[in-house]
Amino acid sequence: MLPNRRPLNPEHQLTHLPMSGIIRSRLKRLFLFLIGLVLTQTLILWAVEPLSLWNSLWLTMTTLTTVGYGDLAPTTVIGRISTMALMFITAITLLTLIISDYIEYRFYRRERILTGRWRYNMKNHVLIINTPRRGGEQYFMRVATQLRAIPGYESVPIMILTQKYANGLPPELKDIGLVHYHGTGASEEDLKAAHAGQARHILLLALDETDPSSDSYTFDIAHRLSELNLASKITAECVSDSNRQRFRAIGVRSVIRPVRTYPEIMVRAVVAPGTEKVLEDMFNYEQDHPHRYNLTLDDLTWSDIVSALIRHGIGTALAYIDDNDDVVCHPEPNIEVEGRGLIVLVKSSETPDLSVVEEALERYRQFLDKWQAMHEHPEEPAR
Numbered sequence: 001m002l003p004n005r006r007p008l009n010p011e012h013q014l015t016h017l018p019m020s021g022i023i024r025s026r027l028k029r030l031f032l033f034l035i036g037l038v039l040t041q042t043l044i045l046w047a048v049e050p051l052s053l054w055n056s057l058w059l060t061m062t063t064l065t066t067v068g069y070g071d072l073a074p075t076t077v078i079g080r081i082s083t084m085a086l087m088f089i090t091a092i093t094l095l096t097l098i099i100s101d102y103i104e105y106r107f108y109r110r111e112r113i114l115t116g117r118w119r120y121n122m123k124n125h126v127l128i129i130n131t132p133r134r135g136g137e138q139y140f141m142r143v144a145t146q147l148r149a150i151p152g153y154e155s156v157p158i159m160i161l162t163q164k165y166a167n168g169l170p171p172e173l174k175d176i177g178l179v180h181y182h183g184t185g186a187s188e189e190d191l192k193a194a195h196a197g198q199a200r201h202i203l204l205l206a207l208d209e210t211d212p213s214s215d216s217y218t219f220d221i222a223h224r225l226s227e228l229n230l231a232s233k234i235t236a237e238c239v240s241d242s243n244r245q246r247f248r249a250i251g252v253r254s255v256i257r258p259v260r261t262y263p264e265i266m267v268r269a270v271v272a273p274g275t276e277k278v279l280e281d282m283f284n285y286e287q288d289h290p291h292r293y294n295l296t297l298d299d300l301t302w303s304d305i306v307s308a309l310i311r312h313g314i315g316t317a318l319a320y321i322d323d324n325d326d327v328v329c330h331p332e333p334n335i336e337v338e339g340r341g342l343i344v345l346v347k348s349s350e351t352p353d354l355s356v357v358e359e360a361l362e363r364y365r366q367f368l369d370k371w372q373a374m375h376e377h378p379e380e381p382a383r
Helices: 010-015 019-048 053-064 077-114 136-148 171-175 188-193 214-227 241-249 264-271 275-284 302-311 354-376
Strands: 126-129 158-162 179-182 201-204 234-237 254-256 288-301 316-321 336-347
Touching (some): 019 053, 019 077, 126 136, 136 158, 136 171, 136 264, 188 214, 201 214, 201 264, 214 234, 214 241, 234 264, 241 254, 254 275, 264 275, 288 302, 288 316, 288 354, 302 316
Parallel strands (some): 126 158, 126 201, 158 179, 201 234, 234 254
Antiparallel strands (some): 288 336, 316 336
């Protein structure tokens, strides 16, 4: 049999309400009381004084604010008594209480924002959970800057859910509009406070990008989010490749390796899912990698070079090196290229030799010459 429990004291229940709610509730009651007094005094003056309704309200407000223009004044005993009561009850006491509570609320709100305990009304935001052990500020700045440079994300709100920054976010993060909530993704209450359910994207970071054991903590948060039907919004970092399947099994949208020096992988995974796999592969040197070939380029456009390499199964041309040894990453497709080298995305297991690339370009050049000759002299059969 359960022991009898004493009912909670109403005052005890009140102390468990958020302080901001208590202050706002008190301010609301004071304002309602103030409005009631103003209306009562206006009606009294309108009834006992030779004043119109508008002049009665005007006299009440000038008395309330202690302005006292002197253009109107009560002449009856009842009007003067009610006016004195209005002065003492409202102007001296009630307004003082309202101003005091408002200042208290502002100080309370500022302190809660500073320490990451203020509940913002966030919606359609990007929620970042956890803070990297090293270089967190620089990583957050680069992610936020690159994310907001993408069309459609220019003004996206960004919130960090973290147990760091108990004394406030660094100035450089506040200056670019980031906010934080002091908590953990392992707490459902903290996830609700950060409005995870209303987030546009959820970025789940590994606490330590070099420690595979941090995957356990990351997975616990991801699993909790999946229970809230939010797995499809998650881009999660996973240190050990062997753990990736666990994240995918619970519906996580994208799983990437933590590369702190290249936050572009995280940004691309958020705005263009799937592209992060290509970027990761370049970093890991497992399937494809960029390779430089030193050779002379002339008589071919960039589109010709790209077509030649693809037709011969060599790879994808990424850039070329001009005669000044500058790397040109986005050349015009139909302008003839002159330079001294190519950077090509090739298969790591079968990296073609320089001679293979040169032969492919030469064959494509010959193909173009024959094609041009056929169109210039259609009556002559091609040999």
